[in-house]
Amino acid sequence: MSLKEEIEEKRKEMIVDSYPMSIGEVMNLYKDGEIDVHPEFQRFYRWDEEQKTKLIESILLGIPIPPIFVSQKTNGIWDVIDGQQRLSTILQFLGVLKKDDNTKYDPLVLRATKFLPSLGGVSWNDENLFLPEQKINFKREKLNFTIIKEAAENDTSKYEMFQRLNTGGTHLSAQEIRNCLMIMINKPLYELMNELHNDTNFKECTPLTDTQAEERYDLELIVRYILYTEFSDDFVDQIDKTRSMDVFLTEELEKYAQNKDNNSLFQEQRKKFCKIFTLLNDSLSENAFKKYQNDKFKGPVMVAAFESIIPGIFLNLNYWELHKEELVDRVKEIYTQKEFVNATRRGTRALDRMSQLIKFSRMWFAHEN
Structure with missing residues (x-):
């Protein structure tokens, strides 16, 4: 055409x-x-x-x-x-x-x-x-x-049209636009996201700056959680890595929200989310997504850490609930692995990093049992 x-x-x-x-x-x-x-x-x-x-x-x-x-x-x-x-x-x-x-x-x-x-x-x-x-x-x-x-x-x-009219950066952050879209498209999904972001264990694991809190970065992490745990390896391989991460998250969440069949899974998602962040809070607390370097955790919450931990834990939750000390060691070792170092190298596009780290996470937290 x-x-x-x-x-x-x-x-x-x-x-x-x-x-x-x-x-x-x-x-x-x-x-x-x-x-x-x-x-x-x-x-x-x-x-x-x-x-x-x-x-x-x-x-x-x-x-x-x-x-x-x-x-x-x-x-x-x-x-x-x-x-x-x-x-x-x-x-x-x-x-x-x-x-x-x-x-x-x-x-x-x-x-x-x-x-x-x-x-x-x-x-x-x-x-x-x-x-x-x-x-x-x-x-x-x-x-x-x-x-x-x-x-x-x-x-x-x-x-x-809503996105085009509200993407000028004058009054809404990218996540606030997503929140409005969820209210318009699938209000039960928006309510689920709000419920999850209020989870005490999640909050303990993701200490945010005042600016991040104001721009609803906690809800963006919930969006990433929902999408990252849904993406297949084939899907992340085929993503156009040159795209904007903000646009990608918005478009993929919109697709997810429009599929009302997903709503039947909300109760199951809620339970697993709570289990994952209970495990992470018990094991690592506020250090769950901070970089481990020179024998200590430091710095702010890293989205690269979130991408390296959540997809793998999600697939292997039952094992790691029984091996908390080993889990802590595994998390500490992430930051020296060549896959993590290569994915987070300066100049790597956000979607390329995400793609690499989701696959790394699923490999890193897999186990033989």
């Missing part, structure tokens, strides 16, 4: 429409359950009260704000894929925004701004500061919507 034909074919799959809608109409759609803003996403966005006030100020002053992208499901419901924070801020100001447990957020109280100092202390229901006619005018202001219409229930175009 030529480039021209490919473009024409893909354009047919993207059914897009655009039109403005008043804030009052949007509020009614939200109240009627016809637009889903994903209240769970609020934990991934970092707008403070000042940023929220500036958005409301822009609307009051008639300053255009970027369009909101939604996916229209086959049942007609709009699923917001970009603009959650803008729309949530507006709905919170109107006093109608609900959390995922169906309780309302506290009303938004605005701050004074350079252009509108009298905004300080204004809230929607305070008619002494925000008059009825001002409320009517606010509800008549227009928001621009771009609507992507799903062709089928399993249409994945909205997930692709």
Whole structure:
């Protein structure tokens, strides 16, 4: 197929429409359950009260704000894929925004701004500061919507669009994007990931910096665990090693999430995960994924150590639960093995390192019994 034909074919799959809608109409759609803003996403966005006030100020002053992208499901419901924070801020100001447990957020109280100092202390229901006619005018202001219409229930175009619109690095980390995708695609998987990352033994084995914690690196390690224990040797051999690790993890997790058959394995996965990290915590505690050098463990959690340990332990858990002292020695010896040294050599691409270490791990932790 030529480039021209490919473009024409893909354009047919993207059914897009655009039109403005008043804030009052949007509020009614939200109240009627016809637009889903994903209240769970609020934990991934970092707008403070000042940023929220500036958005409301822009609307009051008639300053255009970027369009909101939604996916229209086959049942007609709009699923917001970009603009959650803008729309949530507006709905919170109107006093109608609900959390995922169906309780309302506290009303938004605005701050004074350079252009509108009298905004300080204004809230929607305070008619002494925000008059009825001002409320009517606010509800008549227009928001621009771009609507992507799903062709089928399993249409994945909205997930692709979500990633493209949220990969500018302005407000979401790569893992936060994955978290949002999991909520959209397979919420039970997202709930499993959250449950696993709260496991006490896992936390003891993976002490993180404040920055890593803020960017949800603990959940990225859970993603790596789920995927690494699923990948076959043939699969890791065939990976395009020139790709970005962030994109690779996102795309592979998306594939995993879309296969709802995997959900039946969650209970089994939960049990094995807990057993693995109980074993590692009992044996190595916070040193489980730190480099062993000059007779001591040191440094931060190493993703290369995670890749060298988890796949092999996963396949041979029963043996290592009975041989904890030998396990500690095996972990200490990893860092002098030529396979580890070669895979972690400067200049090695992340996916190439991952591929080499997964296969090394399965060999290194194998046993004759």
